[in-house]
Amino acid sequence: MNAMTFHRSLHGVAEVAGMIEAGAMLLLAGDERLLRELPRGDWIGGTIPYFMTAEHGGIHDAERIFVARLPVSASIAHQAIYDADSLPHFAADGADNGFSVILLPSQSPVHSRFAIEGTEWKGLFDRPVVGWVTGVALDRVGIDTAKVFDGRTGRVSDSAAAVMHVALPDTVFAKVDIVNLFEQGDGETLTFDEPGFSTEWVRVDGERMRLVDFIADRGIDTRLPLVADYNGAAINVAIARIIDDEGRVEFFAPVFAGMAYRFAKPIGHYPTQFEAAVAGMETAPTFSCNCVLNYAYADLEGQRTGTITGPMTFGEIAYVLLTQTMVHLTIEQG
Template identity: 40%
Template sequence: MTVKHGTGTRDEVAGLIHAGRILVLAGAEAGLASLPRGRWIGGTAASFITAAGGQEADGRIFYSDLTGIARNVRLHHFNLSEMRRIGRLHPANGFTMVIIPGFSELLAGVSAKIMDYEGIYHAPLFGWVSAVDLAQLGHMQPKSFSGAPAGSAEHAAVMTVSLPDELFAQLQIANLFSPGIGPEIRFSKPGFLAEGDCLIGGKPDNLARYIEAEKIDRRLPLVTDHDGALINISIIASDAQTGRATFLAPVNPALTYRFAGDILDYPREFSRALDELHLGSAALSCICAQNYEHAGLRQSTGLPFQGPVTFGQIAYGVLNQTLACLTISNHEEEDAGPETG
């Protein structure tokens, strides 16, 4: 039993929905908003990784068909208060999939608290932060959809998936980054934007002007250690003249950050991190827009994953600048182990 991935026109995907398929979808808002009701969740995305490599949405919708592995699914469209009980909805054997709109108040609230939600680690929690073309930020809002054509910029699409007893789900994450040796950075308030002073090395400073003065590699995220988990915060814009820096995920004043250590050959380091996962073929995947751009994935073919290009990845916590994958394995295959001669 496998998860099938592909792209289709609006009418082709609508046909899959009418046929009762269980789908996770990504594409432009107009396409998702024209689909019929059914057993699907989706989020906006401007690009995908397909079997043929990177592809712009351009009127097509990316789909992952879970029908072959799912015993039962339930759909929800949660606000921030409702998201606090997501850990209590995990199936006994299976996983929970969530799509949160990028640059939303919901994402800010979830990012700060999700790793403390009751029961969050009782089953794999996988998902992504919906996106739009970066050039369209301010004109278009990332959205999520849950089984209906009514999208939302402030609700999370949630799908709980029960698996047959012989199958189990696992999360895998590829992260190139670890904290560098530079000074500690702390912020006075949460959010996706830093335009006032922060503390750099214990002294008031401006992040955008610090980046310019120190010639910080614009590909490097901020990295923090949150209860033993390394969390990246991608910087997508920095203007020393205005003193403004914009992040893909909100910074947290309770945490201390450092710029990641240098990456000399980004595509090679991404390939190395990918090889360490031993994915085989991932059931569900998402890749950060920053990795898509800097690792040269537009031209890459034959990758062991397919999925949307996103503004964040969800693997229990909300991540930036990673690859997040969910694999589905068979207990019997795991128990059998490798054959010997």
């Protein structure tokens, strides 16, 4: 393990309110009830009760808020709530040197549009874009609704995105990276005729069949994601659920037409492999997040993923929507 130093991750409402009132710029994650108690200020936040923390490792905590503080050398160029119509233009509000943080409520119109159309939006790749898909406790899916918060205006939304555009001094720059422990397995190649978050049909080495039948016939462990090669980067599509009475498979991120996918190879002990993957990091991330499916499937409660902390989310963003992946952003010297 490297020697990076981390401050405490989780704080009570009163502590976080004090940080906001003192002028801190914050990225927050926590239970909706807690976030609603905070004063206005320079922060955005989203709902989730799962975290990787400096104090406890993986934890489910509905009574404290996860805090990521922006460096004092940073400033906020723009901060706002963007609905599904305005979000495609959000990049125009970003700083010349800096990065953008975007929070999307799970299963919302902005979640879908960003995932399927985002790579075509003007300016998306002009500066680092990171963020996450907000969610709820796993046993409350379908009951509670994921939310995002804009601390400056006090707006709360379950259908729009919260975005903070951060400006940095010319002496430093932002760098975004991912850690994905999954890689394509040796099974058949799967392609889809249409993009989307759900499907009934798939082409298996070119032959059309129902995806549920393929999964059953091959004995696929659906905790393993589909993996595609995006110009040398392995990108996961995690399975959300199988709707038995409809024969459809739902995903946490969309599949794309014509892209070649394979189910991932099984991985070993997740915390050990993750720690090895981040062992060379020398700069503590300003922002990081990991997938709630990694938390659930790899039994991460009470365990640490190296020195990385952050919310465990319903989707991770590093320019595009990712799943079962860790995203981190660091501030580097220019």
